[in-house]
Amino acid sequence: xxxxxxxxxxxxxxxxxxxxxxxxxxxxxxxxxxxxxxxxxxxxxxxxxxxxxxxxxxxxxxxxxxxxxxxxxxxxxxxxxxxxxxxxxxxxxxxxxxxxxxxxxxxxxxxxxxxxxxxxxxxxxxxxxxxxxxxxxxxxxxxxxxxxxxxxxxxxxxxxxxxxxxxxxxxxxxxxxxxxxxxxxxxxxxxxxxxxxxxxxxxxxxxxxxxxxxxxxxxxxxxxxxxxxxxxxxxxxxxxxxxxxxxxxxxxxxxxxxxxxxxxxxxxxxxxxxxxxxxxxxxxxxxxxxxxxxxxxxxxxxxxxxxxxxxxxx
Ligand code: AVJ
Numbered sequence: 001x002x003x004x005x006x007x008x009x010x011x012x013x014x015x016x017x018x019x020x021x022x023x024x025x026x027x028x029x030x031x032x033x034x035x036x037x038x039x040x041x042x043x044x045x046x047x048x049x050x051x052x053x054x055x056x057x058x059x060x061x062x063x064x065x066x067x068x069x070x071x072x073x074x075x076x077x078x079x080x081x082x083x084x085x086x087x088x089x090x091x092x093x094x095x096x097x098x099x100x101x102x103x104x105x106x107x108x109x110x111x112x113x114x115x116x117x118x119x120x121x122x123x124x125x126x127x128x129x130x131x132x133x134x135x136x137x138x139x140x141x142x143x144x145x146x147x148x149x150x151x152x153x154x155x156x157x158x159x160x161x162x163x164x165x166x167x168x169x170x171x172x173x174x175x176x177x178x179x180x181x182x183x184x185x186x187x188x189x190x191x192x193x194x195x196x197x198x199x200x201x202x203x204x205x206x207x208x209x210x211x212x213x214x215x216x217x218x219x220x221x222x223x224x225x226x227x228x229x230x231x232x233x234x235x236x237x238x239x240x241x242x243x244x245x246x247x248x249x250x251x252x253x254x255x256x257x258x259x260x261x262x263x264x265x266x267x268x269x270x271x272x273x274x275x276x277x278x279x280x281x282x283x284x285x286x287x288x289x290x291x292x293x294x295x296x297x298x299x300x301x302x303x304x305x306x307x308x309x310x311x312x313x314x
Pocket of ligand 1: 047055155160207
């Protein structure tokens with residue numbers, strides 16, 4: 001068996017284990033990292049273009065507006081490490097402005113990495129690209145490159161982590177940065193609940209399709225028999241915890257088979273599929289400080305919808 005086939009087998013086994021474990025809990029839950037198969041990634045790109053989904057648009061606009069300062073913070077000739085495949089417009093802006101000595105996209109999906117590397121190679125023949133197929137939620141071994149390391153982590157992906165996990169993640173990242181290391185991290189901000197609600201309950205139902213695709217993926221890849229019409233997308237802002245919660249609600253009492261395991265659902269029972277934490281600027285700065293970073297700079301839009309933090313490892 002080849003290396004890729006073995007890797008794929010291991011990943012499918014981990015997926016199955018996560019699903020079985022998640023569905024066995026009193027509050028059924030699934031990890032949001034499994035949203036992003038090919039179909040899910042396409043749906044997420046559609047979400048990013050929705051009128052109601054402000055984060056992508058606002059982060060791009062503020063990055064454009066402050067690109068000179070942001071590039072100055074990163075520093076010319078740094079080693080730019082992106083958590084995520086680096087397919088975005090923001091990444092290209094940053095690469096053009098920073099002219100990094102090397103660019104290291106880190107992603108679990110080697111398909112996404114291959115596509116990004118090809119495209120960046122065409123766009124920037126001068127750029128040294130060192131892709132790394134790895135799960136950045138665990139310690140990774142970065143390639144040996146000279147220069148100050150700057151981790152770019154846009155999109156408020158950190159919002160998927162509970163504050164304690166976010167703290168642990170920041171600490172771990174700081175440990176990998178080395179002397180004078182820095183981080184540029186996009187963080188979605190607390191705001192009017194109605195605006196948050198709309199962003200996760202779009203009129204076209206793209207977010208609903210994105211959420212339900214998780215069950216479709218489990219059917220496809222793990223041979224489960226979820227009946228998608230018997231589940232409904234449900235998302236709301238939980239102000240006490242400062243997060244959007246996404247759930248898949250069972251519309252009837254039913255049983256679902258995953259491999260040779262069987263799970264019972266009551267009518268109205270939910271699978272908790274995602275948290276998306278929102279911070280105030282002060283809350284996020286405190287979290288970063290706790291993890292050993294100095295908040296050197298914050299960029300935000302005029303309406304205070306989204307923030308980009310420049311953190312320095314202390
Ligand atoms: C990619 C995790 C930042 O939380 O807003 C979008 C994912 N989920 N719509 C977010 C998502 C539903 C997104 N993150």
